[in-house]
Amino acid sequence: xxxxxxxxxxxxxxxxxxxxxxxxxxxxxxxxxxxxxxxxxxxxxxxxxxxxxxxxxxxxxxxxxxxxxxxxxxxxxxxxxxxxxxxxxxxxxxxxxxxxxxxxxxxxxxxxxxxxxxxxxxxxxxxxxxxxxxxxxxxxxxxxxxxxxxxxxxxxxxxxxxxxxxxxxxxxxxxxxxxxxxxxxxxxxxxxxxxxxxxxxxxxxxxxxxxxxxxxxxxxxxxxxxxxxxxxxxxxxxxxxxxxxxxxxxxxxxxxxxxxxxxxxxxxxxxxxxxxxxxxxxxxxxxxxxxxxxxxxxxxxxxxxxxxxxxxxxxxxxxxxxxxxxxxxxxxxxxxxxxxxxxxxxxxxxxxxxxxxxxxxxxxxxxxxxxxxxxxxxxxxxxxxxxxxxxxxxxxxxxxxxxxxxxxxxxxx
Amino acid sequence: xxxxxxxxxxxxxxxxxxxxxxxxxxxxxxxxxxxxxxxxxxxxxxxxxxxxxxxxxxxxxxxxxxxxxxxxxxxxxxxxxxxxxxxxxxxxxxxxxxxxxxxxxxxxxxxxxxxxxxxxxxxxxxxxxxxxxxxxxxxxxxxxxxxxxxxxxxxxxxxxxxxxxxxxxxxxxxxxxxxxxxxxxxxxxxxxxxxxxxxxxxxxxxxxxxxxxxxxxxxxxxxxxxxxxxxxxxxxxxxxxxxxxxxxxxxxxxxxxxxxxxxxxxxxxxxxxxxxxxxxxxxxxxxxxxxxxxxxxxxxxxxxxxxxx
Numbered sequence: 001x002x003x004x005x006x007x008x009x010x011x012x013x014x015x016x017x018x019x020x021x022x023x024x025x026x027x028x029x030x031x032x033x034x035x036x037x038x039x040x041x042x043x044x045x046x047x048x049x050x051x052x053x054x055x056x057x058x059x060x061x062x063x064x065x066x067x068x069x070x071x072x073x074x075x076x077x078x079x080x081x082x083x084x085x086x087x088x089x090x091x092x093x094x095x096x097x098x099x100x101x102x103x104x105x106x107x108x109x110x111x112x113x114x115x116x117x118x119x120x121x122x123x124x125x126x127x128x129x130x131x132x133x134x135x136x137x138x139x140x141x142x143x144x145x146x147x148x149x150x151x152x153x154x155x156x157x158x159x160x161x162x163x164x165x166x167x168x169x170x171x172x173x174x175x176x177x178x179x180x181x182x183x184x185x186x187x188x189x190x191x192x193x194x195x196x197x198x199x200x201x202x203x204x205x206x207x208x209x210x211x212x213x214x215x216x217x218x219x220x221x222x223x224x225x226x227x228x229x230x231x232x233x234x235x236x237x238x239x240x241x242x243x244x245x246x247x248x249x250x251x252x253x254x255x256x257x258x259x260x261x262x263x264x265x266x267x268x269x270x271x272x273x274x275x276x277x278x279x280x281x282x283x284x285x286x287x288x289x290x291x292x293x294x295x296x297x298x299x300x301x302x303x304x305x306x307x308x309x310x311x312x313x314x315x316x317x318x319x320x321x322x323x324x325x326x327x328x329x330x331x332x333x334x335x336x337x338x339x340x341x342x343x344x345x346x347x348x349x350x351x352x353x354x355x356x357x358x359x360x361x362x363x364x365x366x367x368x369x370x371x372x373x374x375x376x377x378x379x380x381x382x383x384x385x386x387x388x389x390x391x392x393x394x395x396x397x398x399x400x401x402x403x404x405x406x407x408x409x410x411x412x413x
Numbered sequence: 414x415x416x417x418x419x420x421x422x423x424x425x426x427x428x429x430x431x432x433x434x435x436x437x438x439x440x441x442x443x444x445x446x447x448x449x450x451x452x453x454x455x456x457x458x459x460x461x462x463x464x465x466x467x468x469x470x471x472x473x474x475x476x477x478x479x480x481x482x483x484x485x486x487x488x489x490x491x492x493x494x495x496x497x498x499x500x501x502x503x504x505x506x507x508x509x510x511x512x513x514x515x516x517x518x519x520x521x522x523x524x525x526x527x528x529x530x531x532x533x534x535x536x537x538x539x540x541x542x543x544x545x546x547x548x549x550x551x552x553x554x555x556x557x558x559x560x561x562x563x564x565x566x567x568x569x570x571x572x573x574x575x576x577x578x579x580x581x582x583x584x585x586x587x588x589x590x591x592x593x594x595x596x597x598x599x600x601x602x603x604x605x606x607x608x609x610x611x612x613x614x615x616x617x618x619x620x621x622x623x624x625x626x627x628x629x630x631x632x633x634x635x636x637x638x639x640x641x642x643x644x645x646x647x648x649x650x651x652x653x654x655x656x657x658x659x660x661x662x663x664x665x666x667x668x669x670x671x672x673x674x675x676x677x678x679x680x681x682x683x684x685x686x687x688x689x690x691x692x693x694x695x696x697x698x699x700x701x702x703x704x705x706x707x708x709x710x711x712x713x714x715x716x717x718x719x720x721x722x
Contacts, residue, residue, distance in 0.1 A: 066681070068680070068681070069679075069680075069681055072466050072467060072680065075467060076466060076467070093467070094467070096465075096467050096468045097467050097468070238553065239573075240551075240554075241659055243659065244547060244659045245544050245545075245547040245548040245551070246547060246548070246551040246553075246554055246555075246572075248548075249548060249551055249554035249555070250553070250554055253554055255553070255554065375688065378686065378687060378688050381686035381687075382686070384661070385661060385662070385686070388661065388664070389664060389665070391573070392570070392573040392574065392664040393573075393574075393664050393665065411688070
C-alpha cells in the first residue's frame, strides 16, 4: 500500500510538473511557424501551398473560430501568439497595439502581388505602418434569379438587367414588383443600408485629419437608414440575415429571388439554392458600385522568425494563395493580377455559365475605400439592431433613427 | 529483567508525515488555485478599472458596479434570465419527474428505448439544437408556423417578438435537459423499495396517492439536487440565445441574459455589438456570482426546512 502511494505521488509530481510547464507556453524553434485563421478565411489546401513555397519551415495552420479571443488574450500578455494571424473586418481594433505587429513595409513589401490600391490604407495604422495585407475583399453584387425576373417582365441577361435596375429607385420598384408577384427581392434591410454606405465610400468616420472622427450624424446615414426602413414598412424585405437558417430557408423555398450582398455570400447562396442550380445570375448593384474590405494577413512582432513570418503573411496575400482560396473557399481575391485569369473567368455553371468572377473583378478594380475605424463594428451592430426593431416591433423609423444617432455619435474610432 | 528506554519520537506535522497523500491530492488544489482562486482575485482588481483588453487600463473605482444599476442593461438581462428560467427550468424539472415516474413503470414495453430517446437531446450540441430551432420557429419559413396556419391559428412571430423569443429559448432548455433530469430521477426512483408501492396498493391507494405519499417524499433529496443544479445551470444561460438570435439580442433585448451580457463586454467575436470593457464584464461576473449565492442560500434554506418537516 505504502509503495502504491509512493508511486502515485511520484506520478502525480511528474504529471503536474509537465502540465504546468505546458501551460506556461511553449517556445517555437527557428524553423517552426504558426498561422491562426478563421476556418473560412483560408483555402482548404493552404498547407500544401505553404509547404511548397517554404520547404525549410514547418508551418502549422490553426483554424480557430474564436481567433479574436485568443489573439486578444495573447496580446495582453505578449505571449502564446502565433507568427501570422488572418484578422477579419475588425483589423482597426488592433491598431491600438500596432507595435505588436510587424510593418510589412520594413520587411520588403513592394506590392508586386498587385493588390488593389484602395484596400491597402485599411491595413495601415495612423502612422502609416502596413500592418495587414488583404487576403480577400468584398465587392458587392446584385444576385438574382433569371427565371423569376423574366416572369416579372425584366430581362434576365445580367447587363440588360443591371441597365434596367440601375438606380436605387429602380431597385425599390423592382422589389415592389417582386412582392406583388409573391416573391421578395431584399433579404435584409441592413444589407441594403450597408450597400448605400459602401457606395458613398463612407463607414461613419472621417480620416481627413489623420485621426478617425465620428461623423455618424450625416445625410448619408440618414438616407441609407430611412430608405431601408422604407423597404421594411412596405413589406418588401424577407427580414432574414445572411448566414442564418432563416436565410437558407428563404432561398431554398423560392421566396427570396434577389438580394444585394458582398461576393463572398456566394458561399452561402450555392448550398442554399443547391449546387446544381443554374438559374442564379449576378449583376452590378443598383445605385453604383460598392466594395468593402475583408480579411487581412498580419505578422506578429513576437515571432522568433520575423522575416519568415512577414514573408508568409505576404505570400497569403499573393495571387497564388488567393487563387486557391477563391477556388476552394469562394474568397474573392484582392489582387488585380488575377482579374484576367483565364481559369477564373471561364464561367460558372451555377450562374448559368456567366462570368460572375468578371463582374466582381470589375467592381473591385473600380471601387473606393469605405474606411472603417475601431468603433465602426459597434455602430454597425446598433444599426442592424435598430432596423430589426423596426421590422419586429413596428417602431417608428424616424424616432428609432434619432435614438440610434444619439446613442452612437460619441463612439470613438 | 531487561528494560528498554524508548526515545520519545518528535511529533512530525501531518503535512510532513503524510506528504505522499498530500502530493497525491494536490493536482486538484493546484489547478483550483491557478484557474479558480487567482482569476477570482484578478476579477476583483479588474472590476475597478475600465479596459478594452488591449490598451491602457483606467482606474474607475466602483463605477462599474454603479453601471449595473444605472445603464439598465444588466437589470434587463437579469429580468430575462429569471423569466426564461421560470418558463424553461421549472417545467423541465416537473416534466422530468412525471416522465421518470411513467418510465419507471415495469409493465411499460420498450422502456429502454424511451429512456434512450429522451436522453438523446442531452448529447446533442446546443449549437445544432439552436440552429434547428431557428429553422423550426422562423416566422415566414418555419414548419411550426406552417402547421399553425394549416390548423387555422395563424403565424406567430416567435423570433420577432419578446415573448416569442423567451418561449423558444425555454422550449430549447426543456428539449435539451428533460432527458438528463429524467435519468437522475430514474436513479432516485430505483432506490425506493417496490414493497412500499405493493403495500400501498393492497391498502387501496391509487396512483396519485402513491405518487404524493411515497414517491415525492422519498425522492425529495433527488428533487432538491435537481433543483439546485438546474437553477445554477439555468441562470448561466448563454449559448442558446446567442446562436438562436445569430449573435443579436432579439426584439427589445428579450434574449439578453446575464451571461450573454458578460460575454458581449468581453469583446468576443469580430462583430462586437458593444465596446469591450473587461472591467464591466468582471462586475457583471460578480453580480452573477451574488445572484447564484442568494439562490444557493434559498435552496439550502428550503432543504433545511424539508429536513425539519
